Amino acid sequence: METPKRRRSATRARLLEGALEVFAERGFHGASVEDICERAGFTRGAFYSNFGSKDELVLALFQATTDRLLEQIGALLPDLANQPGSLLDAVLGLLDDAAPDQRQWHLISTEFTLHALRNADAAKALIEQRAMFREQLTRLVEEITAASNLRLSVPPEQFVRLVMALHEGARSQYLLEPAKVPAGSLEHTFLPMILETISS
Amino acid sequence: METPKRRRSATRARLLEGALEVFAERGFHGASVEDICERAGFTRGAFYSNFGSKDELVLALFQATTDRLLEQIGALLPDLANQPGSLLDAVLGLLDDAAPDQRQWHLISTEFTLHALRNADAAKALIEQRAMFREQLTRLVEEITAASNLRLSVPPEQFVRLVMALHEGARSQYLLEPAKVPAGSLEHTFLPMILETISS
DNA sequence: TGTATTGGATACACAAACGTATTGAACGGG
DNA sequence: CCCGTTCAATACGTTTGTGTATCCAATACA
Numbered sequence: 001m002e003t004p005k006r007r008r009s010a011t012r013a014r015l016l017e018g019a020l021e022v023f024a025e026r027g028f029h030g031a032s033v034e035d036i037c038e039r040a041g042f043t044r045g046a047f048y049s050n051f052g053s054k055d056e057l058v059l060a061l062f063q064a065t066t067d068r069l070l071e072q073i074g075a076l077l078p079d080l081a082n083q084p085g086s087l088l089d090a091v092l093g094l095l096d097d098a099a100p101d102q103r104q105w106h107l108i109s110t111e112f113t114l115h116a117l118r119n120a121d122a123a124k125a126l127i128e129q130r131a132m133f134r135e136q137l138t139r140l141v142e143e144i145t146a147a148s149n150l151r152l153s154v155p156p157e158q159f160v161r162l163v164m165a166l167h168e169g170a171r172s173q174y175l176l177e178p179a180k181v182p183a184g185s186l187e188h189t190f191l192p193m194i195l196e197t198i199s200s
Numbered sequence: 201m202e203t204p205k206r207r208r209s210a211t212r213a214r215l216l217e218g219a220l221e222v223f224a225e226r227g228f229h230g231a232s233v234e235d236i237c238e239r240a241g242f243t244r245g246a247f248y249s250n251f252g253s254k255d256e257l258v259l260a261l262f263q264a265t266t267d268r269l270l271e272q273i274g275a276l277l278p279d280l281a282n283q284p285g286s287l288l289d290a291v292l293g294l295l296d297d298a299a300p301d302q303r304q305w306h307l308i309s310t311e312f313t314l315h316a317l318r319n320a321d322a323a324k325a326l327i328e329q330r331a332m333f334r335e336q337l338t339r340l341v342e343e344i345t346a347a348s349n350l351r352l353s354v355p356p357e358q359f360v361r362l363v364m365a366l367h368e369g370a371r372s373q374y375l376l377e378p379a380k381v382p383a384g385s386l387e388h389t390f391l392p393m394i395l396e397t398i399s400s
Numbered sequence: 401t402g403t404a405t406t407g408g409a410t411a412c413a414c415a416a417a418c419g420t421a422t423t424g425a426a427c428g429g430g
Numbered sequence: 431c432c433c434g435t436t437c438a439a440t441a442c443g444t445t446t447g448t449g450t451a452t453c454c455a456a457t458a459c460a
Contacts, residue, residue, distance in 0.1 A: 008407065025318065029229030032447055045409045048449070103317075110314055117307060117375055118225065127377060154389065161381065162390050165369030166362075173365055175317055177327060181361065189354065190362050193397040194390055211438080232417060245439045248419070403460080410453070416446085423440070430433085 012050045014040045019061050024107040028058060028115060059125070062112055065105075066129045073098050073136050081143045088191055090144055091137060091160075092184060095167050106171055134160050145199075153198045163191065212250045214240045219261050224307040228258060228315060259325070262312055266329045273298050273336050281343045288391055290344055291337060291360075292384065295367050306371055334360050345399075353398045363391065 018040030022031040033054055037047050051057045076097055080090040099105035116126040134157060141156040152159060170186040218240030222231040233254055237247050251257045276297055280290040299305035316326040334357060341356040352359060370386040 011408080027227070027229055027314065027318075029227055033449090034447070043409055044449085046407075049407060054448080107314065107317060110310065113372060113376070114227065114307065114310055114314075117303075118227075123376065130376070158386075158389070161373060162366075162386050165373055165386055166366050167369070168372065169365030169367070169369040172313060172368065173361060176313070176323065176330070186358075186362050186365055189358070190394055194393050197393040197397065233419090234417070243439055244417095244419085246437075249437060254418080401460100403458100405458080406456090408453105408455090410451100412451075413449090415448080418445075419443090421440100421442075424438090426435100426437085428433100428435080430431100 008050070011040075011042060011046055015042065015047060015050060015057075016061055016064050019057055020065065020104070020108065023061070023111065024104045028111055033057075058112075058115070059122075062122075062125060062129075065108065069098055070129075070132060070136070073133070077136065077140060081140055081147075087141065087144045087148070087150070088188075088195060090140060091163055092167070092187055092191075094137065094140065095163070096184070102171065103175055106175060110172075134164070137164070151200050153200065159194075159198065162194065163187070166191070211240075211242060211246055215242065215247060215250060215257075216261055216264050219257055220265065220304070220308065223261070223311065224304045228311055233257075258312075258315070259322075262322075262325060262329075265308065269298055270329075270332060270336070273333070277336065277340060281340055281347075287341065287344045287348070287350070288388075288395060290340060291363055292367070292387055292391075294337065294340065295363070296384070302371065303375060306375060310372075334364070337364070351400050353400065359394075359398070362394065363387070366391070 015036065018038075019031075019036045022035045022039050025031070026035070033044055033047055036057075037044050040046075047057075051060065073094065076094055080094055085093075096102070112122065112126060116122040137160045138156045141152075141160060144150075145152060145156070166187060170181070170184070173181045173186075174183050215236065218238075219231070219236045222235045222239050225231070226235070233244055233247055236257075237244050240246075247257075251260065273294065276294055280294055285293075296302070312322065312326060316323040337360045338356045341352075341360060344350075345352060345356070366387060370381070370384070373381045373386075374383050
């Protein structure tokens, strides 16, 4: 029932999906509204009926992907926290599984980070999202260390920042040269050394 | 003497300089040729007299900045290799001092990396540049370890890849929240642990 | 069943950007 | 000293992209 509202939100969702794809392929500025609509199977009429402008779409898309990401994390967390495996496996697993498509996610998030470095409003939104993301990861680290009687000599959040930074840089290298830098190789060779050093 | 050619290359240089600034501010697609010319103090006539198209400019700019970067590194290397300080100080110092403006360099290189992830030609150029960059850093590491009778249990190049990845990710965090993530803090807290572990 | 509303398509106006063609001026060579 | 060339400015045409205004169909509701 209530087909109208559902229809509306469905087209909105398809437009967002199309925007995600086209933005990943050509970047925010490189993609035209027309491109996005075409990808989603609509015309610009549908677009401007759902979004006020392209800028508004960018923000909405960021919010939507952010929400999905955090939701996905929320779903993964319990399993990772309790189940077997090491602390590192849990954290890296979360980073890898949080987004369905690593390449697309990397392109989009990098694009949005660039955008944020040039735009105060976007920066605010991004900072907040990253904070929530870190919070989840930090919580995971705390739970696992507590459960296994581990003590870290550095604040968990700083360790999380390290893992995120390394993961981002490594992913960039991997996407550029998949053959030369196997996925996760840097993380898996060096992070155990860190953990060994900071845990007691 | 020979004013004509020098004049030409001077305007070309100013256009490249303008492009660097405007690209950093608005991104490749966001910046118009007109913007660049205005910044450089010319009109589009000058631009199309020096470059065939915007795409050609992007490549030329990448080459120019790459050349300057490698040249700068070549100038810094001898000092860092012989002089005092630790291995880490040398490597991180090189990464910090190679580009005159960290923020601008990060924006541009990130932008170009995104471009490369979508464009095979750009990818080829970037891969080559990164390889030369790594080579220089690797050489530096090898020289310093040799001079101080150090042995690393991992290939120097892999260590360099680690440092570059971490540096990139950390710089991204720093630029977004300078107050929360002091410049180089992640590198300086965690890389010594790695070095301790892998050196003998 | 008729009417009002809503969502999306079509058509249109306008602005921005790219690239070209032409012009003018300065300098080099004969 | 004049002529040819070269570099950058100006002027122009064309394309692309955004946003608006209008139209049409389908569904909700009376």
